[in-house]
Amino acid sequence: MIRVILPQHLRTLAHVGSEVTIEVDGPVTQSSVLNALEARFPMLRGAIRDHDTLRRRPFLRFFACEEDLSHESPDAPLPDAVASGTEPFIVIGAIAGG
């Protein structure tokens, strides 16, 4: 079970609370987590990654375990704590304040 925290506007789109849980088959990577997230919540398709290139939208970032994983390879394994469900994978808007 993977925990994913979404920003408010994506929660509204997906009709969910702040945290969702998803199942991922195979290696737990950014790609596999986002594939599973979009499969369960199709309305998020295109809102986190580009439809065709699957690149992260430029004003979004991915955090986990107090680290910024935005520039890691989408196919790199996520930390064990994310894979085990201890820590969430966080999708967040790329602005610190304002």
Place this chain on the structure above:
Amino acid sequence: MGGVRVLVGTRKGAFILTSDGKREKWDVSGPHFAGWEMYHLKGSPADPNRIYASQTSGWFGQIIQRSDDGGKTWHQPGTPPGEPVAPGPPKSASNKFAYDASAKPLTTHQWYDGTQHPWEFKRVWHLEPSLAEPDTVYAGVEDAALFRSTDGGENWMELPGLRGHGTGPKWQPGAGGLCLHTIILDPSNPKRIYIAISAAGAFRTDDGGVSWKPINRGLHSQYIPDPHAEIGHCVHHVAMNPKRPNVLFMQKHWDVMRSDDAGDNWKEVSGNLPTDFGFAIDVHAHEPETIYVVPIKSDSEHFVHEGKLRVFRSRAGGNEWEPLTKGLPQKDCYVNVLRDAMAVDSLDKCGVYFGTTGGQVYASADAGDSWTPIVRDLPGVLSVEVQTLV
């Protein structure tokens, strides 16, 4: 007696304002899609319960919303609310606006500095539902292109003939971006569509969108190297009275223009306006020679002239204008009225509506003679459309 439904897009959500035919008391619902930029909402002329909305964000991209019950509930086309979510590939493509790579010649467009720049989709500026088919709707997008959906907004296909016209390398973004902001469907000829792009100009198709031609003869723009060029004019908005579809009125960056031959030729009708810069323009529903504009001070100072919010009306199709001020602030007012933020209803008397960047939505139930604010304190208004309900 019918009623009206006013659809308001703002920088932080959408609002729906409803009234009976007297247009004195209003119900306000919203914000819908709170916190999102709502560039445009428009109802289907063929089914007033069908409304399309463009929801957009620099962070999360483009979302299309649809209501089938007059704005009470909304869903993303292809992802109905409450439907069990099945595993497997995502099926909703309602927010996918992919440029047609087969458009020939496949071009770049001009960037602000004169260099060439690739097309990049940013948002939908304007949604124009078909006059006859509720599931058919057109979308004008930034960077400028025209898309069409024939399945209620679930899937979108570009009409590539427009960018394929070959003048794309001369199109350049205005201050708001390279946007296709105006789409007018000719009620007398289903094959004829007008569009306008800032800053490229106006175009017309007479074959249902397969091929397009620029219709900018008579426009004069000092900010392009050849002021009379075929392409490059910053057209802000175009309006038509459906009962007289060959006559068009245009608010250009500077200059108010009219055409009596479906856009083939234009002449200036700015006349005695205090300034002929502006964004919004519209035509009275029953008097095709009565038109409305809101003059803005200049392209450097995007607010109304002399601190006075004045709608100017011409009953002569231009040239002779009268200020309409009753009920509007006449001092210390520095708002703008954006290009899609004015609309008319078709009741008798004709109602006129506009929204400001200061968050007010004003209504006139007497063709502009007097005005009252329906709401005063919304987020900045991006668009106003009206549905006349029977």
